[in-house]
Amino acid sequence: MYPSLLHESPHPDETIVLGKRFRLPDSRRIGTYLAHEGYQGFLKASQMTPEQIIDEVKASNLRGRGGAGFPTGLKWSFVPRQSPKPKYIVVNGDESEPGTCKDRVLIQYDPHQLIEGILIAGRAVDAHRGWIYIRGEYRYLIDIMDEAIAEAYARGWLGKNIQGTGFDFDLSTHTGAGAYECGEESALLESLEGKRGVPRIRPPFPAVSGAFQCPTVLNNVETFAAVPSIMRMGGQAWAALGIPKAGGTKFTCLTGHVNRTGVYELALGFPVRKMIEDVGGGIRGGKKLKAMIPGGSSCPILTGEEAWELNMDYDSMAKAKTMLGSGGVVLMDEDTDMVKAALRIIRFYQHESCGWCIPCREGTLWLKKLLTRLDEGVGTVKDIDLVGDLADNMLGRTFCPLGDAAAMPTMSIVRKFRHEFEAKLGRKTVSMAGLSQLVSITG
Amino acid sequence: MTFSPELEKRFAEMAAKYPEGRQKACLIPMLMYAQDEVGHMTEELKEEVAKRLNISVLEVNEVVGYYTMMRKKRMGETHLQICTNISCLLWDGDQLWERACQKLGIGHNEVTADGKISLEEVECIGACSWAPAIQVNYDFQHHVTPEQLDKLIDDLRKA
Ligand SMILES: Cc1cc2nc3c(=O)[nH]c(=O)nc-3n(C[C@H](O)[C@H](O)[C@H](O)COP(=O)(O)O)c2cc1C
Ligand code: SF4
Ligand code: FES
Numbered sequence A: 001m002y003p004s005l006l007h008e009s010p011h012p013d014e015t016i017v018l019g020k021r022f023r024l025p026d027s028r029r030i031g032t033y034l035a036h037e038g039y040q041g042f043l044k045a046s047q048m049t050p051e052q053i054i055d056e057v058k059a060s061n062l063r064g065r066g067g068a069g070f071p072t073g074l075k076w077s078f079v080p081r082q083s084p085k086p087k088y089i090v091v092n093g094d095e096s097e098p099g100t101c102k103d104r105v106l107i108q109y110d111p112h113q114l115i116e117g118i119l120i121a122g123r124a125v126d127a128h129r130g131w132i133y134i135r136g137e138y139r140y141l142i143d144i145m146d147e148a149i150a151e152a153y154a155r156g157w158l159g160k161n162i163q164g165t166g167f168d169f170d171l172s173t174h175t176g177a178g179a180y181e182c183g184e185e186s187a188l189l190e191s192l193e194g195k196r197g198v199p200r201i202r203p204p205f206p207a208v209s210g211a212f213q214c215p216t217v218l219n220n221v222e223t224f225a226a227v228p229s230i231m232r233m234g235g236q237a238w239a240a241l242g243i244p245k246a247g248g249t250k251f252t253c254l255t256g257h258v259n260r261t262g263v264y265e266l267a268l269g270f271p272v273r274k275m276i277e278d279v280g281g282g283i284r285g286g287k288k289l290k291a292m293i294p295g296g297s298s299c300p301i302l303t304g305e306e307a308w309e310l311n312m313d314y315d316s317m318a319k320a321k322t323m324l325g326s327g328g329v330v331l332m333d334e335d336t337d338m339v340k341a342a343l344r345i346i347r348f349y350q351h352e353s354c355g356w357c358i359p360c361r362e363g364t365l366w367l368k369k370l371l372t373r374l375d376e377g378v379g380t381v382k383d384i385d386l387v388g389d390l391a392d393n394m395l396g397r398t399f400c401p402l403g404d405a406a407a408m409p410t411m412s413i414v415r416k417f418r419h420e421f422e423a424k425l426g427r428k429t430v431s432m433a434g435l436s437q438l439v440s441i442t443g
Numbered sequence B: 001m002t003f004s005p006e007l008e009k010r011f012a013e014m015a016a017k018y019p020e021g022r023q024k025a026c027l028i029p030m031l032m033y034a035q036d037e038v039g040h041m042t043e044e045l046k047e048e049v050a051k052r053l054n055i056s057v058l059e060v061n062e063v064v065g066y067y068t069m070m071r072k073k074r075m076g077e078t079h080l081q082i083c084t085n086i087s088c089l090l091w092d093g094d095q096l097w098e099r100a101c102q103k104l105g106i107g108h109n110e111v112t113a114d115g116k117i118s119l120e121e122v123e124c125i126g127a128c129s130w131a132p133a134i135q136v137n138y139d140f141q142h143h144v145t146p147e148q149l150d151k152l153i154d155d156l157r158k159a
Helices: A030-035 A040-046 A050-059 A072-077 A103-109 A111-125 A136-154 A185-192 A221-233 A235-239 A272-279 A304-308 A314-319 A338-352 A358-375 A381-394 A402-416 A418-424 A432-442 B005-017 B023-038 B043-053 B057-066 B093-104 B146-158
Strands: A088-093 A129-134 A170-175 A216-220 A249-256 A262-267 A289-293 A328-333 B078-083 B117-122 B134-136 B139-141
Touching: A030 A111, A030 A136, A040 A111, A040 A221, A050 A072, A050 A111, A050 A221, A050 A235, A072 A111, A072 A216, A088 A111, A088 A185, A088 A221, A103 A111, A103 A136, A103 A221, A111 A129, A111 A136, A111 A216, A111 A221, A129 A136, A129 A185, A136 A170, A170 B023, A185 A216, A216 A221, A221 A235, A221 A249, A249 A272, A262 A272, A272 A304, A289 A304, A289 A338, A289 A402, A338 A358, A338 A402, A338 A418, A358 A381, A358 A402, A358 A418, A381 A402, A381 A418, A402 A418, B005 B023, B023 B043, B023 B057, B043 B057, B078 B093, B078 B146, B093 B117, B093 B146, B117 B146
Parallel strands: A088 A129, A088 A216, A129 A170, A249 A328, B078 B117
Antiparallel strands: A249 A262, A289 A328, B078 B134, B134 B139
């Protein structure tokens, strides 16, 4: 009844760990979960001290899967457990970074895995309450999650004295309402409290003052979903699935001009070439790869030649001056119009800017106007330079990273594909009416 | 105005899910679930929700103004949302969008004269690996072809 998000069978080059129940019948149900090692990681964690749990997560080298890649065990260790305030767990299921559609798969096919990860985090930081914030567009996933939560309460995996361990935990979903900015952790917390999604001044970080001004662990859906396997397998074994410094597997969304688009579970450090040619079945129509965005549209772009030699991990991408990001890989073939791509990306960030700070609010607007002119063939060489300068001036000068997220892809596209911007100069494609409007805004 | 008993029950249970004294946290979920019933953010809806949370309508308006999914006016019986963001653009999502506009004779956030269909160009809806993607109310449709879009619109018109 829900659209299928999976290929019939996994690709042989995938490393299936978190996804191992996805293709079972009724994979969403607690019965299926319990029959396939479900909640065993929590039972193991309930025999451990909080320090031991955090050490295990540290040993796994798990890094945040929401985009920034912060080490998860370290983040959990920042929570002041002795604080008299209640501690909370918040799950970031806002998944709105263009190119990213993997948390959807994790919730649709295995919601109990997420609940178990939350319980283990709760044990580790002495939290007894959590919320799963899910973007409003994912209403059917909120329903799936609500059903799973109800099952867990009914079977004693949520609520008071869970399975006689003496541990209490309450959990519920919380809907978003259409705002990319609410994926940013502090804006999300504002939204959770019933306000507009405007980011908070940090420090204090959520670990010290998060939801309702109490210490809070806030992680991405995939990050929490990885924790049960870490507990079951042991941190070191889980780390060994990836590469040194980046443990485990990463859900990777192949999107754009590739034959077998889809969401795949790949070991960290997976070679880009293999990912595109083998897992993705090559570029559509046998064409050449012109460009790749490695992890959601806010990451700096790579040319095809650059991308081909890299591996899908944090350090490899950092060396190439981009980021692994959220796992949303956008592939563009040789026929892609890069000016159009740049314009579409900036239109998004302009729409989503919360308007709080001027460099972001005005910068994204100007970039959109300039790129529209350039795309329509009425721009000048000066406009191309101005795009670069404007983006450069936004970088690091905004209140939250959305400003950078808008500037970085724009700068990199203009720098790496400048010839395409130049080729469009003087090739007017708009009517006079549209033109006069454009002229008036740029004076 | 009155909400359905199911919604009232949902509201009643919601308050217990947030710390004591912080029930304003219910605001966004309450507005969204109420909108599902009422269709858009009417003055009555906002007043009703404000009353329950003991906050001013002004505070409600502030939030309603911020969130894209909170509808400021009545939309069509079926709300058609077409993604044109980057991954969908690479699979001609922009052409699907143009096609829908032309076929329906309406643009972004507009409603057909008979009130049956409204149209919205949306940002990434988390269906990038199954592009081009659309949402029909809350339902996802993946790998949408121009022919499928035509048929969908024809069927909705006849309904
Ligand atoms: C503008 C913006 C949007 C973001 N959107 C998301 C999102 O949709 N999902 C997510 O998990 N993290 C998102 N993040 C990152 C979060 O701020 C935060 O780093 C993350 O949720 C932490 O979890 P992790 O350590 O498990 O990755 C976003 C950040 C920014 C600046
Ligand atoms: S950078 Fe943009 S989104 Fe972030 S606070 Fe400033 S205006 Fe808002
Ligand atoms: S870009 Fe269209 S669903 Fe993500």
